[in-house]
Amino acid sequence: MDSCDSFLLRILAACPPLSPAEVRQVEDWWHAERSPAEGLAAFLIRQGVFNREALKTVEFMERGYVTFSDARHLFTMQGQDRARNRLKSASGRPVLTSSWSSSHLPASAAENPEEALERTERKPVMHGVLAVQSSSQQRLEKRATALQAGATLGKCLLTAEIGRGGSGVVFRGYHLGLNIPVAVKVLLLDAVQDHDSACEQLRQEARLLAQLNHANIVRVLDFEDDATHPYLVLEYVDGVSLSDLIRQSGRLRGDRAARVILQVAQALDAAHCLGIVHRDVKPANILITRDGSAKLADLGLAVVIDSRTGTLRDGEAMAGTVAYMPPEQALQTNPVDHRSDIYALGATFYHAVTGQMPFTGRTRSEVIKKHARETPVPPSHLVADLDPAISAVICRMLAKDPSQRYSDHQELIAALTRIETRSGHSIALPLAGSAAESPSQDAGDSVSRVRSIWRSLVRRFRATS
Incomplete structure (x- = not known):
């Protein structure tokens, strides 16, 4: 044993x-x-x-x-x-039956x-509440049956479905030319009303990822504008998402969470240098490898900021995940910039160390109002043994006014590094590597x-x- x-x-x-x-x-x-x-x-x-x-x-x-x-x-x-x-x-x-006995489940669940x-x-998650699966999404799953594990898409053999969203599905795959495991993100055109816009968004994600060569960002390997199934071929990260880790385990230890957040801040800093704002930083978009390294994923909502005006080049409307969304992004009261990503990363940090989101509610609008008007309970009040310095960093990241947050990712990185230095542990972690399979x-x-x-x-x- x-x-x-x-x-x-x-x-x-x-x-x-x-x-x-x-x-x-x-x-x-x-x-x-x-x-x-x-x-x-x-x-x-x-x-x-x-x-x-x-x-x-x-x-x-x-x-x-x-x-x-x-x-x-x-x-x-x-x-x-x-x-x-x-x-x-x-x-x-x-x-003897447990508290999760089928007698306590709906009939459909008890059957299987x-x-x-x-x-x-x-099911998609919004503001911490499971959204009801729409009939259109159910129809989508039926239409997608032609694209299943075992099928070949381009040079990729699809081996298993590992994720599904409102407009696409992600497969674990094997690149037959490179002989490496990959992740294949497929756009399901049946799920979107504006095909051209959806394809352009996927193309934009591929181009942005291609510019970002960083150890803490998932690499793009290929993009194919296929008429039936447009898709991205991405680095396969053999690990779990931060969202899954929180769901399975409750919460992370403060210093371990700080290491993850530091690496994501470094990834966002690399993106900021190219004028890129992620706009959807959240636990589900942070992948943790076996050695504890973090990789930022899913730039599907990322945009480029005009360096002259500091505003979005395309006049994008509100987009993102409400549970982690900064007030200016939700209410469009101020221009979205790199400090918006700092807020979303702060909400993610809060969730990781406390096991709960800063704000929850029954509707999207209720959560948005809380982000705009209410002050979250300090993490140190929820976790007695949490380092007060970590709690202070999170609270500053979650400031309502962008000018009260860290001015840039470098300042945030310095704050996290000071915490690690004071604790006597090195902040550096080995670089992640995907095991071929x-x-x-x-x-x-x-x-x-x-x-x-x-x-x-x-x-x-x-x-x-």
Whole structure:
């Protein structure tokens, strides 16, 4: 049993969605039926007990990147009941159901809870509230069935769908010419009313990304203006989004979150040097690699600021994600510039260290009004052991008046570096690298390879922390 397996058993025992006796039975089950060299987390994922992100979450927790977690977040919707069914069926004892029993779910979810969970996870999120999936989006999913895992788009073999939005879908793929894993972002023309405008926005994203050669920005590898499926080929980041990490784990430790935010600030500074404003900085657009490096993604709403006037060149209307949107961007009261991205990054920083957004509401307009008029509760009031200096940085980033925020990303970077220097830890992290992965690779071998790589990275991380 390696350290990760022992760590996971301690988590289950300390925050028990299962009883201590059941945890011991799970360990016996794993020893009896696991594949060679298969770890406990990988085994429970294969059995449908843990969700697909559990292995990465446990690794992040073991290395100290996440310090607060509810073990229930590791389970699938019916994972606890599946485990109990398996453990108790042999003894003939009645099966106990968890608080997530299908009796507490809608009829559609009770019939197939896994599919219900997938549908829930893919619903668009606005101001912290899940939006109702529209009938047009449901029709879109039906029309998109022709573009599925296993299809070839250009030189890319699509291996799995990894994300879906209102107008597009992202696949993990394999570039048959370069022999590397890639992410393929496909525009679904059936989902948009103005095809020309949507295609131009994707083209603009490709051109902006092509100008940005930075370790903390997802690289673009190709763009194809295909008449049926326009698409971008992007660097594949083997990790999790900050949004998923927060959702799985509750919140991040202050110093770890500061490292992520610093790297994103460096990415935004590189963009600012080219006059680019991201306009949609949020946890879902920040990808975390296995070594803790952060990469900024999705420049679909990015715009170029006119260096002479400091205003948007195209007269863009309000765009972005309300939960992290600065007041001037939402209300269009002041020109949008790099300080708008600083505000959105501050809202992201707030969410990462507290586990909650600065403002929530029932409607978009309610959240916008709070961003414009209300002062968020200081993060240090929500997290008792949070470094007051981190709380102060976040509060300044979230100032209503852009002139009261950090004047530029360099000033923000300096503030975060001072925090790290005072804490006695180096702010630098190793550069991220994507591990190549064959599309025909066996899932068990892939998990074993991932675990081996992560163990070596954990040792490196501990040695430098």
